[in-house]
Amino acid sequence: MNARDKFVAHFDVDAFYASVAVRDHPELRGKPVAVAGSSRRAVVLTASYEARPYGVRSAVPLYKARMACPDLIVVPPDMQKYRAISREIFEIFERDGRTVEGMSMDEAFVAVEAATLDEARESAAQIRREIFACTRLTVSAGVASGKMIAKIASDSCKPDGLLAIAPGDEAAFLAPLPVGRLWGIGPKMQARLAVFGIATIGELAALDDARMRELFGSWWREARELAHGIDRRPVEAERETKSISTEETFEYDVSDERQLVGVLRAQALELAEALERAHTVCATVGVKVRRADFTVVGRQAHLSEPTREARRIFRTAVHCLRRVELQGAPVRLLGTRVASLVEGDARQTSLF
Amino acid sequence: MKFSCTTKDIAAAVGAASKVVNAHTTVPILSNVLLQGESEKIAVRATDLELTLEHAFPAQVAEGGSVTIPAKLFASYLGNLAAGTLELTGTPTRASVKYERSNYDFHALPADEYPPLPAAARGSQFGIAGRRFRDGIEATIFAASSEEARGAVLMGTLLEVEGKSLTMVATDGYRLAKFATTIEDEVSANEKFIVPSRALAEVARNLGGGERIEVSALGAQSNQLRMTGGDVSITVRLVDGQYPNYQQVIPAKFDRSVTVSTPALIASLRRAELVAGDRASMVKLAIANQTLIVTASSDISGNAYEELEVEQSGEDLTIAFNARYLVEILNHIKGDKAVIEFLGPLSPAAIRPLEPLETGQQLYVLMPLRQ
Numbered sequence: 001m002n003a004r005d006k007f008v009a010h011f012d013v014d015a016f017y018a019s020v021a022v023r024d025h026p027e028l029r030g031k032p033v034a035v036a037g038s039s040r041r042a043v044v045l046t047a048s049y050e051a052r053p054y055g056v057r058s059a060v061p062l063y064k065a066r067m068a069c070p071d072l073i074v075v076p077p078d079m080q081k082y083r084a085i086s087r088e089i090f091e092i093f094e095r096d097g098r099t100v101e102g103m104s105m106d107e108a109f110v111a112v113e114a115a116t117l118d119e120a121r122e123s124a125a126q127i128r129r130e131i132f133a134c135t136r137l138t139v140s141a142g143v144a145s146g147k148m149i150a151k152i153a154s155d156s157c158k159p160d161g162l163l164a165i166a167p168g169d170e171a172a173f174l175a176p177l178p179v180g181r182l183w184g185i186g187p188k189m190q191a192r193l194a195v196f197g198i199a200t201i202g203e204l205a206a207l208d209d210a211r212m213r214e215l216f217g218s219w220w221r222e223a224r225e226l227a228h229g230i231d232r233r234p235v236e237a238e239r240e241t242k243s244i245s246t247e248e249t250f251e252y253d254v255s256d257e258r259q260l261v262g263v264l265r266a267q268a269l270e271l272a273e274a275l276e277r278a279h280t281v282c283a284t285v286g287v288k289v290r291r292a293d294f295t296v297v298g299r300q301a302h303l304s305e306p307t308r309e310a311r312r313i314f315r316t317a318v319h320c321l322r323r324v325e326l327q328g329a330p331v332r333l334l335g336t337r338v339a340s341l342v343e344g345d346a347r348q349t350s351l352f
Numbered sequence: 353m354k355f356s357c358t359t360k361d362i363a364a365a366v367g368a369a370s371k372v373v374n375a376h377t378t379v380p381i382l383s384n385v386l387l388q389g390e391s392e393k394i395a396v397r398a399t400d401l402e403l404t405l406e407h408a409f410p411a412q413v414a415e416g417g418s419v420t421i422p423a424k425l426f427a428s429y430l431g432n433l434a435a436g437t438l439e440l441t442g443t444p445t446r447a448s449v450k451y452e453r454s455n456y457d458f459h460a461l462p463a464d465e466y467p468p469l470p471a472a473a474r475g476s477q478f479g480i481a482g483r484r485f486r487d488g489i490e491a492t493i494f495a496a497s498s499e500e501a502r503g504a505v506l507m508g509t510l511l512e513v514e515g516k517s518l519t520m521v522a523t524d525g526y527r528l529a530k531f532a533t534t535i536e537d538e539v540s541a542n543e544k545f546i547v548p549s550r551a552l553a554e555v556a557r558n559l560g561g562g563e564r565i566e567v568s569a570l571g572a573q574s575n576q577l578r579m580t581g582g583d584v585s586i587t588v589r590l591v592d593g594q595y596p597n598y599q600q601v602i603p604a605k606f607d608r609s610v611t612v613s614t615p616a617l618i619a620s621l622r623r624a625e626l627v628a629g630d631r632a633s634m635v636k637l638a639i640a641n642q643t644l645i646v647t648a649s650s651d652i653s654g655n656a657y658e659e660l661e662v663e664q665s666g667e668d669l670t671i672a673f674n675a676r677y678l679v680e681i682l683n684h685i686k687g688d689k690a691v692i693e694f695l696g697p698l699s700p701a702a703i704r705p706l707e708p709l710e711t712g713q714q715l716y717v718l719m720p721l722r723q
Contacts, residue, residue, distance in 0.1 A: 285501075301501050304524060319501035347634065347721040348674060349698060350525050351601040 006113075007120035008235055010142045010150035011093065011127065013106035014159035017046035017082060021075040023136050033073045036062045039251055041332075045077055049159055082106075085135055092130045101235045109147050111235040117143070121164040128162060145170065146231025148183050155181075170229025175202030182226050184219075201227050244274050244282075247335025253292045255330045261318055267336040268314035275308035275338065281345065282306060282338035285316040289324050290333035299323045305348045306340070313338060353389045353417030353442040359451065361409035362394070362438065363430035368558055368584070369398035370427035372405045384420035385427075386466045387442065389413040398423055399467055401589075403551050405558070408583040418463035421447045426458060470576050470587065475569030476543050478513060479536040482581055486560035487711040488520045488531040491684055493549040495716070497524035505593040508546040511567075511577075513539050521598045522549065526719050527677050528598060529684070533712030536564065543569070545577055546595055551588035558584045602717055603700060606693035608666025610639055611706055614690045617644070618682045620658040624648040625675035627656040634721050635675040639694075640668040648675070671697045672721040678703075681716045698722065 013019065017035035022028045032051035036042045042062040051057075054069035066072055086105040093100045099111040110127070114120035124141045131139050142153025143164035150165075152174070157163040165173050174181075179201055180190045192215065198204050205227040212220040225231070246267050254260055264287070275282060286300030299320040307313065317336045369385045377383055377400065386397040395408045419442025429449075438451040444462040448455070489509075497506035502525070510521040516538045520531045559565055562581030570576040570587065578587040624635045628648035638645040639662070646658040671694060681703050682690060689706035703716040 301499065303501075304497065304499050305526060316499075316501040345722070347672075347723070348526055349719040349722055351523060351528060351700065351717065351719055352525060352596050 006115070007111075007117070007143055007145065008147050008150045009110045009112045009120070009124040009127070010147065010154045011108055011110065011124075011131075011139050012141075012151075012154050012158070013089065013131075014138045014140055015046050015048050016106040016137070017077055018048040018051075018075075019137050020078075020081060020085065022048060025075075028073060028075075031073055032056065032069050032071055033075060034062070034065055035075050035077050036065075038076060041249055041251060085137070088134055089131055089137075089139075092127060092134060095130075099235050099237050101237060109150065109235045112143065117164055117166050121162065124164070125162055144229075146229070147233055147235065148226060148231040149173065149229050152177070152181055165229075171202075171205060171227075174227065174229050175200060175205065177201050179204050182223075184223065184226065241278065241280075241341060243284075243337050243339035243341065244271055244278070245288075245335055245337035246270050246274075247288060247333055249290075249333045250331070253330035253332055254334075255326075255328050257321075257326070260321060260326075260331060260334055263334050264317045264321060264336055265314050267334075268310045268317055271313055271336060271338050272308055272310035275341075278341070279345075280341040280343050281308045282313070283340035283342065284338065285313050285320065286337045286339065287317050287320040287324070288333070288335040288337065289321070289326065289331055291326075292330040292332050294332070297324050300337070300339075302340070306342050308345075353387070353413075353419055354415040354440070355389050355394055355411040355413045356437055356439040357394065357409060357411035359430065359433040359436050359438055361411070362396075362440075363427075363433065365394075365396040365407035365409045365583075366423070366427045366430055368407050369396045369405050370423035372398040372400055372403055372554065373423040374400040375424070381420060381461050381465050382467075383422055383424070384461055384466070385423045386418060386420050386463060387440075387447075388418040388463075389416045397466075397469075401467065402548065403554065403589075404469065404587040405554060406585040406587075407558070417442060418466075419443070419447045420461045420463050420466055421458050429456065429458075470570050475571075475574035476513070476539050476541055477537075477566065477568035478518075478539050479564050479566050480518065480533075481536065481711070482560055482562040482565050484518075484533045484535075484711040485565050485579075486556050487709060488518070488533055489552045489556040489560075491531045491709075491712070491714050492520045492522040492529040493552050494522070494680060494684065495524060495527050495529035496522040496549040499524070503593070504548070504591045505546055505595060507549060508591040508595075509549045509552055510595045510598070511545040511547055512543070514542045515539065521595070523596065523598060526674075527681065528601065528717040529681075530598070530602070530715045530717075531712050532715075543574075544595065545569070545574075546591035546593060547577060548588055548591060551577075551586060554586050555579050558586065601700065602715070603695055603702070606695055606702060608639070608664070608669055608695075609691055609693040610644055610665075611663040611689055611691050612644060612660060614682055614685050614688055614705075616660055617646075617690065618679055620646045620660060621675045621679050621682070624656040624658060625679070627653045628675060629653050633675040634672050634723075635678070636670060636672045636723070638668075638670045639664055666694075669694055669697065671701065672723045673701075673718060674721055677718055681718060684716075685714065 018033045033048040034044045035046045036044050044058055044060045044065050047056040056065040056069050093108055093110050101109040112120045112123045120143050124143045128139050138160040140154045140158040140161045142150040144150040145167045149170050153163040153165050179185050179193055212224055216223040283303050283306040288298045290296045301316050388395045393408050394411045397406045441448045445460055447458045447460045493509050512519040516534050518533050518535050522529045559581035565581040567579050570578055575590050624646050625633050628634050629650040635648045642664045644660045644662045648656040685705045687705040687707050691704055691706050693702045700717045700719055
């Protein structure tokens with residue numbers, strides 16, 4: 001590790017959409033606010049901290065949020081405004097030639113040049129002040145030796161917080177936290193670990209080699225390093241696009257296959273245009289279906305020749321949809337995804 | 353039923369049949385092989401409802417009848433027996449095997465629930481020398497499409513019979529393989545069959561050694577094809593559809609050509625492809641002064657340059673191909689020299705062996721890459 005990139009800071013705007021709404025409508029300050037669309041199926045996109053004690057948080061269906069919190073004030077989203085603010089925030093991140101790895105509109109890792117933890121903390125504090133001065137929005141930040149710890153730190157000090165973890169203190173900081181906070185440990189692995197009585201990261205870090213190997217297979221060394229707070233992944237400026245996707249949640253469930261095929265046709269056109277703009281072709285096409293019972297199923301197919309032709313994408317997507325074997329089951333969401341992207345044009349010519 | 357046979361005979365028959373069984377079938381009995389005993393023979397059958405393979409072997413049949421046994425399990429068991437003789441007794445629910453001092457009982461399913469063979473109403477039929485058919489299959493099926501999304505027709509291989517000639521064609525739209533040979537009987541009506549390529553692969557694997565293969569169309573609409581050689585018979589449901597007009601895409605005339613050493617060109621292309629890297633595997637062939645220059649380049653790997661001496665006729669040319677496709681075609685050309693014919697940088701090229709095979713004429717057409 002060289003002195004230049006010694007620290008990673010993770011920044012995350014507090015309740016981004018909701019905070020923007022409160023900023024622009026001061027009468028909402030101190031009240032439970034949710035940003036959500038207006039369709040029958042709308043879900044909460046962001047909730048203000050005042051709404052969260054009621055269980056109102058992102059991805060909760062709006063009707064449930066209203067039941068849980070009758071005083072909830074619902075504000076429609078304004079994507080254009082969010083994008084403009086996001087650009088301002090990223091400009092601040094990138095000042096002084098800093099390396100920035102954007103995770104979403106309001107979240108990023110920033111490589112911080114600093115010789116000591118105090119210096120790194122001050123850099124992060126400076127960035128937070130600049131963002132507040134420019135946007136009147138508060139940002140929480142975590143500073144640490146690696147990306148994962150920095151993110152866990154910023155999540156732990158929300159809202160309007162700054163938490164720096166000194167090199168060497170990572171394992172102690174992680175130890176009391178639930179294992180699910182570690183990257184790569186999802187609900188399934190969490191359940192498996194629970195069977196062995198492992199609930200905290202500290203308990204995981206204390207396991208011996210044989211048990212780690214048994215639980216994690218070939219991944220056990222990385223899992224142990226993460227549990228000890230060792231994370232060597234660098235902040236990467238531009239993440240390569242690996243796939244492009246589009247999806248649609250229907251206002252009402254759809255069971256008619258012809259209607260679903262019509263949606264795939266439109267999505268194929270949209271993806272063909274996106275591939276064209278990105279100067280890439282794709283060799284994998286997949287569909288994602290969420291049934292009315294919320295079960296999700298995906299199918300994908302590989303193409304012998306990469307393409308950006310809407311017709312090929314569409315036909316392959318239809319094939320994938322048929323392989324789902326819906327048998328008339330109502331569908332809530334349908335999406336198409338193209339992957340195995342290769343730069344360039346489709347160059348193989350055809351016989352017919 | 354009750355019979356005894358050599359472990360080698362039954363292992364070969366059950367092993368071949370078990371390859372047809374679809375491991376993901378949801379119909380339990382389709383996971384099983386059917387064994388039917390009659391006089392001095394046991395016939396083993398497996399099917400996935402599209403493809404059926406029957407393989408008979410000699411046995412001492414003490415009591416006729418039939419039994420079905422889980423295919424993969426039974427094949428693995430038989431594969432683990434040393435040479436010798438075994439005795440099998442079958443009932444609707446159990447198959448018991450005695451071999452030396454061991455005794456195994458396999459759970460069986462009632463044989464009368466096994467799907468019957470298609471009705472034997474026959475359409476046209478002909479015989480073909482085993483070697484000719486096997487060479488034709490090997491020369492063509494690799495060029496068929498493996499993409500289900502593009503439909504079953506392109507995944508099949510076309511068998512076109514006319515008089516005493518058989519033409520086999522496979523294409524995925526980017527390359528085309530054609531094999532023209534003769535059959536042993538003259539057919540009165542011209543026939544076209546689109547055969548799932550995997551069925552032909554089974555034919556090459558199981559019937560290729562035989563002297564003569566009988567091919568006959570089955571069913572009222574001739575929607576199935578049976579191919580029989582010796583003790584093995586493969587029946588397949590034909591693909592329903594219109595095969596692309598392949599004759600239209602094979603240029604009638606070319607204006608330039610090279611004759612090149614097949615192994616030398618394969619070796620050059622394989623090395624150059626390493627550098628070409630990306631999915632399109634683009635290599636360029638430049639032909640001038642009786643020399644073929646193979647080049648490839650990529651930002652990541654660097655540049656490749658290879659020179660080969662060729663016999664050139666006609667004008668100079670530079671053309672680009674997907675190296676994988678060209679190598680795959682050249683790998684199917686038997687003989688030291690290949691002839692590649694061209695019309696221009698964006699027109700189909702034809703590849704064939706300089707010396708045709710004894711068993712039939714191979715022709716390949718490959719579309720170039722746009723540079």
